[in-house]
Amino acid sequence: MNKLVTIRRVALGFTLLALGLCGAASMCAQVTDWGQKEAGPIRDVTPQLIKRVQITQNLNHQIPLNVPFRDSTGKTVTLGDYFGKKPAILAMVYYRCKMLCPEEMDGIVGALMMVKFDPGKDFNVIFVSIDPTETPELAASEKALYLKRYGRPWTADGWHFLTGPQSSIDALAKATGFGYTRVPGPDGKMTQFAHASSVELVTPSGKLAQYYLGVEYSPRDIQLGLVEASNGQIGSIVDDILTYCYRYNPLLNRHDLLIARIVQAGCLLTMLILGTYMVVNFRRDVRNGRIQAARKSANG
Numbered sequence: 001m002n003k004l005v006t007i008r009r010v011a012l013g014f015t016l017l018a019l020g021l022c023g024a025a026s027m028c029a030q031v032t033d034w035g036q037k038e039a040g041p042i043r044d045v046t047p048q049l050i051k052r053v054q055i056t057q058n059l060n061h062q063i064p065l066n067v068p069f070r071d072s073t074g075k076t077v078t079l080g081d082y083f084g085k086k087p088a089i090l091a092m093v094y095y096r097c098k099m100l101c102p103e104e105m106d107g108i109v110g111a112l113m114m115v116k117f118d119p120g121k122d123f124n125v126i127f128v129s130i131d132p133t134e135t136p137e138l139a140a141s142e143k144a145l146y147l148k149r150y151g152r153p154w155t156a157d158g159w160h161f162l163t164g165p166q167s168s169i170d171a172l173a174k175a176t177g178f179g180y181t182r183v184p185g186p187d188g189k190m191t192q193f194a195h196a197s198s199v200e201l202v203t204p205s206g207k208l209a210q211y212y213l214g215v216e217y218s219p220r221d222i223q224l225g226l227v228e229a230s231n232g233q234i235g236s237i238v239d240d241i242l243t244y245c246y247r248y249n250p251l252l253n254r255h256d257l258l259i260a261r262i263v264q265a266g267c268l269l270t271m272l273i274l275g276t277y278m279v280v281n282f283r284r285d286v287r288n289g290r291i292q293a294a295r296k297s298a299n300g
Contacts, residue, residue, distance in 0.1 A: 055198045056177030057211045063090070064171045065206050069128065069164035072140040079126070079172070082160060083206045087229035088124040089222070090200045092169075092178045094131040094193055095142045095161070103215040104197045105142075109150050114219035115226070119158025123226050130173065130180055130193055132166045139163050176200055176208065201225045 065080035082088055091108060093101040119125050129139065139161035147159055173180065180195035199217060201210040209229040212221065
């Protein structure tokens with residue numbers, strides 16, 4: 001009797017377990033089916049939005065120097081006003097951005113705080129808004145904010161926060177390979193922009209020399225980049241040596257150490273030391289020979 005009860009209990013347990021598994025499977029199937037109906041089929045395709053916000057590195061391309069913008073005082077200017085003698089750091093942002101742009105601008109300011117060169121004297125910093133509705137007043141408030149954060153008020157003439165018409169923005173974005181697109185804001189209006197983050201170093205003639213992607217930038221890379229972009233017009237002998245030993249890598253957007261250049265520099269330094277040693281000893285031998293000859297002549 002006890003065995004029969006036990007067998008029945010075991011059978012009942014297996015039955016309940018089977019029913020539970022079937023129910024769970026049915027529920028999973030329903031959830032999966034509902035998910036497919038709600039979310040649609042999974043696609044392994046890059047969204048069009050991502051394609052529109054990519055950065056294309058147009059190295060050695062000329063930026064448009066004659067397109068009009070307005071500076072933070074409301075004055076009409078062109079990009080050409082900031083070129084001719086000094087290189088520049090260029091970044092396309094928009095001032096009402098609450099997410100990526102402040103991180104990018106903070107990254108630039110933070111890196112430049114550890115660079116020995118001064119904006120205005122050695123190079124220019126140019127921010128260009130991609131939003132044609134933004135005003136010089138807004139640009140002026142942004143300039144005051146970041147200049148205060150930078151902590152060198154005497155460099156104010158080297159910081160330029162520009163706004164401008166859509167045609168000028170499009171011309172510059174095309175030249176720099178800066179992809180961006182409008183996206184709906186929280187209120188459903190087209191008030192925000194999707195874009196990537198990039199900083200360009202531009203030569204005094206207005207050609208794109210280097211790109212730095214992301215929101216954190218190496219002070220060493222920026223300093224070396226400015227020296228290179230200036231064509232040797234700024235920097236010291238030490239900077240020249242560093243630019244000889246490092247080379248900008250456009251694939252990694254940074255300066256890589258060149259072992260071959262280090263070996264060459266070491267050989268040159270060794271030859272210089274040996275040459276100096278030989279010259280010093282040769283001159284000493286000549287001087288000693290003359291002294292001995294003079295003594296012999298005096299004694300004879």
